[in-house]
Amino acid sequence: MARSINIALLGRGTVAQGVIKLLFKNQSLIEKRVGATLTLSKVLVRNTRKHREFKLPARLLVDTPEKILNDPKIDIVVELMGGYEPARSYILKAMEAGKDVVTANKALLAVHGEEIFTRAQSHGIDIGFEASVGGGIPIIRTLKEGLAGDRNRALYAILNGTCNYILTTMEDKGESFREALANAQQLGYAEADPSFDINGIDVAHKLAILIILAFGTRARYRDIYTEGIRQIGAMDISYARELGYRIKLLAIARHEDGAIDARVHPAMVPVDHPLALVRGAYNAIFIDGEALGPTMYFGQGAGMMPTATAVLADIIEIARNRIHGKSLRIPPLGYSMKSLGRFPMKTIDDLKTQYYLRFMVLDRPGVLAQISAILGHKGISIASVIQKEERKGKCVPVIIHTRAARERDLKDAISRINQLKVVRAKTVYIRVVAFA
Numbered sequence: 001m002a003r004s005i006n007i008a009l010l011g012r013g014t015v016a017q018g019v020i021k022l023l024f025k026n027q028s029l030i031e032k033r034v035g036a037t038l039t040l041s042k043v044l045v046r047n048t049r050k051h052r053e054f055k056l057p058a059r060l061l062v063d064t065p066e067k068i069l070n071d072p073k074i075d076i077v078v079e080l081m082g083g084y085e086p087a088r089s090y091i092l093k094a095m096e097a098g099k100d101v102v103t104a105n106k107a108l109l110a111v112h113g114e115e116i117f118t119r120a121q122s123h124g125i126d127i128g129f130e131a132s133v134g135g136g137i138p139i140i141r142t143l144k145e146g147l148a149g150d151r152n153r154a155l156y157a158i159l160n161g162t163c164n165y166i167l168t169t170m171e172d173k174g175e176s177f178r179e180a181l182a183n184a185q186q187l188g189y190a191e192a193d194p195s196f197d198i199n200g201i202d203v204a205h206k207l208a209i210l211i212i213l214a215f216g217t218r219a220r221y222r223d224i225y226t227e228g229i230r231q232i233g234a235m236d237i238s239y240a241r242e243l244g245y246r247i248k249l250l251a252i253a254r255h256e257d258g259a260i261d262a263r264v265h266p267a268m269v270p271v272d273h274p275l276a277l278v279r280g281a282y283n284a285i286f287i288d289g290e291a292l293g294p295t296m297y298f299g300q301g302a303g304m305m306p307t308a309t310a311v312l313a314d315i316i317e318i319a320r321n322r323i324h325g326k327s328l329r330i331p332p333l334g335y336s337m338k339s340l341g342r343f344p345m346k347t348i349d350d351l352k353t354q355y356y357l358r359f360m361v362l363d364r365p366g367v368l369a370q371i372s373a374i375l376g377h378k379g380i381s382i383a384s385v386i387q388k389e390e391r392k393g394k395c396v397p398v399i400i401h402t403r404a405a406r407e408r409d410l411k412d413a414i415s416r417i418n419q420l421k422v423v424r425a426k427t428v429y430i431r432v433v434a435f436a
């Protein structure tokens with residue numbers, strides 16, 4: 001008779017429902033792969049009477065966490081509630097009780113990861129967090145294992161399914177930002193508070209986790225320069241295409257001269273780069289390794305079933321460790337906590353890159369001369385200009401693509417340009433990525 005590993009879920013929302021479905025559907029396959037039965041023993045819910053798509057026997061449902069955290073029969077606690085508290089306290093209590101932990105909670109790990117991973121190490125607890133970054137893409141394992149022999153120079157990634165879905169449906173179907181966001185929520189991609197998605201915070205959380213794995217340094221998510229996609233309009237998406245780019249919300253981390261350049265912002269990606277082809281809720285992580293060169297990992301980055309596969313992979317790995325012994329297990333971050341560095345983070349003002357600028361100006365002679373004089377004064381050269389609409393005396397967009405300029409100079413120039421009487425709205429600027 002195969003041994004049984006008892007699993008408890010904290011939360012019964014989108015991802016948890018997917019995990020429950022997979023645990024039941026793939027039961028015999030999992031048993032063969034693990035050499036043990038995985039038994040869903042308890043599920044913590046706030047309301048045992050709430051209607052859920054996937055029915056469960058009432059005996060599995062509990063509404064107090066102690067029934068899981070104090071139950072000696074539970075081997076693995078899977079946290080799928082989201083948020084900082086009580087998720088943090090429940091995870092720490094589960095570890096104190098000797099239970100291994102799986103979580104998809106990138107917000108929690110980005111902010112309280114140091115405490116959680118240190119506790120896991122000191123208690124000899126396994127912690128799986130594959131679902132926290134890239135949904136169903138096994139990027140955590142890839143960085144920890146597949147790329148362990150190389151030095152990573154840079155990573156460029158699309159890490160938010162909701163934002164990528166919004167940007168691509170605005171482009172493909174002409175949907176408004178609001179409609180596209182509502183659909184992403186309906187499809188189960190968005191966070192409980194979708195401002196985490198559209199303000200870039202969710203991506204910064206994920207990037208903070210990837211930086212540790214990719215570069216072996218601690219990274220505080222608050223030190224990552226972060227912008228979201230709210231300011232991107234349909235006309236920017238269309239002008240970007242005309243200039244040969246697609247707009248993507250990118251997570252960028254580069255290791256240069258002992259420092260990390262880490263940022264999250266909308267970026268103009270050349271249409272022939274593989275990241276430009278990533279559509280809908282798909283994610284991709286493009287990594288440049290010193291010995292390996294470029295590789296890209298692609299797949300569904302959000303949603304019930306893709307995320308559930310990543311959670312289940314962690315459960316399976318931990319169950320195998322429990323069955324076959326933990327002696328060979330890899331530290332959760334691929335490094336012992338003690339050996340992690342603390343590299344300085346570069347500031348965005350020192351960035352040198354090309355820019356896409358959209359000015360909303362009165363259609364009047366001499367306007368372009370005023371703008372280009374301010375740009376020229378700051379040493380910013382113009383590569384091309386687009387002004388199509390003719391609406392004498394009315395407001396029209398003027399698009400300027402600059403040559404590489406220092407961010408500090410660009411911001412100074414824009415704040416001066418925004419004060420001109422002929423400029424009728426805040427200027428939009430989007431960084432153009434050069435994949436070096």
Ligand code: NAP
Nearest residue numbers: 011012013014015045046080081082104105188302303307
């Ligand atoms: P969700 O649909 O909002 O589900 C969260 C669940 O947790 C709900 O069932 C909620 O209960 C329950 N919950 C919250 N606080 C609780 C508490 N104090 N006690 C008991 N239950 C509690 O969220 P989700 O989309 O499944 O996401 C779960 C986690 O996975 C989050 O950390 C998220 O960032 C992460 N994640 C999500 C995705 C995705 O595509 N959705 C992908 C990767 C990672 P009620 O049902 O009563 O509200």
Ligand code: HSE
Nearest residue numbers: 160161162190191302
């Ligand atoms: N809200 C997140 C996204 C879920 O849209 O990517 C996956 O982490």
